[in-house]
Amino acid sequence: MRIPRNSVIAGVTASRVKKTIQSIGEQRAASTPELGSRLGLTEPKLSRTLLDLARQRFLVYSVHSQGQDWWTVGQGGLRLASARIGNPITRAQADRLLEGAVGAARAINADDRHAYLVERLAVFGSYLQRDADELGDLDVAVSITPKPNPPGRSLMREAKDRFSARSWSERVYAPYREVLQSFRAVGQSLSLHALEEIAALGCTYEGVYAYDGEAGRELDPAAVAWPDEQKALAIEPDPIIIPMSPACIAPRPAPPAPTDPDAGRPLRPPDRKGAPASQLDLTVQHQWVQGYPVSEIRQFHASGLDAWTDDRLRACIANLYDAQ
Template sequence: MRLSKDQLVEGIPAEQARELMRIYRVNPGLTEFAVDLLEVGEADAEKLLERFVEAGYLEIAERDRNGVAWWFTTIRGNALANASFAKPITRATAQRHLDGFLERVRTYNADRSKPYSVTRVTVFGSYLDSTQDRLGDLDLAIQVVRRGSTEEYLKRRDAITAASSRRFGSYFERLVWPLRELGLYLKDRKPAINITDEDVSALTDQWSNVYDIRADESAEQPPENATVEGLS
């Protein structure tokens, strides 16, 4: 999804709307999060959040007996959270990005030292509209799973962290670094590449699978029923 900075989303600036979705994606929670971000009263914040519900960006859990609401993002809301303000790219540039992305997927999957496998890559969004030559970004959905037995997976994951020169602020940061490293490697600092791990078939009927690990002879094949990892 691409936005312009002068655009409004449900009545608020696009940058604020994206930040709002990022907050509720990471920490589903109370109306107070919107109060603090938008600097409005609770009643106004709740009316705004209800508009985002009606537009399909948020869902609301059943209110408790005190009438307190609990908000969380939908797939569409997560897409807004990942929206880009980058300039449009040409179809030729998008194709180069896609070719490079798939090559990095194949390289990663062929490396026997890695703890994960990218089992599927799906392209969706404006790339699939052949009538468009100027595209907002390259929207890709991937599935990532753990490799090997639990013991082998943990050994590889910890080796990746030990080999890193990064300084980690917490145990959790150390724990998730190998998965974050994978995401950074695949994106390759390309702002026009937008990656999600969600089921895009629930978001749109315009999608196409462009990589399946089962057809990749150089890849280390993960075990059946391998644990699926979430990117966020």
């Protein structure tokens, strides 16, 4: 899946939404202030944007806890997280990439420095639509297996020894990753997948390269066995849960703007580059937008807000409403 460069999703660049979705995947769920820090948004635009992303199934509303809304990744978000951001390619470019992938497979199989061999190579996706002149990318499925050892040699041990300076876990997987890297060097528009997984998902594919490691020779792709395409599983779409959170449907207006410019200074500096404010500032503003009084917002943060007066908190909140 490839998304055109400069695409916009819910008013935010697709690349920024993708990075935000990927950050949720690592921790399984994220609060509205955390997402605001990554998307570069403050309330009330922040919660409305998240609601828009939920309606498009990029996000799923999870729960309201500790004065904050929490979100998980939807099916659209999973697809976006694995998508490539870039311009489409022509069929001629895809043909050249496929030639390069087959060439990479032959080079890997002929080089005893590699501990793995490429047993099968197939194409699937938009490349099989013969009337399509523009493709998102070239989807290639590959089956990789350990090479037979020549007499008196252990190709796997030799390959691991080349990475002796790395940690034990890196050495274990380095020979496999080395093979994958050879394919990725063919071009950024080549999207690599495991053949067995593609078959299990029911994807239609076409074999383009086959190799017999024991005999050490190429085979006719049309004359060898390939993994059977399984019946694709029916996946129910994510339910679109419209949160009854005030931040999403009826955000509370900003408090009066401070008359003293210094009163609205941030509580803390931003935690990361590109963030509109610190996590603390965004959380306090989000809780205000939900309708919580300042006294209750203080309770959510225990003693973390004792250094600031109520007027200072309101002033900070008011200033964030302008940070759009």
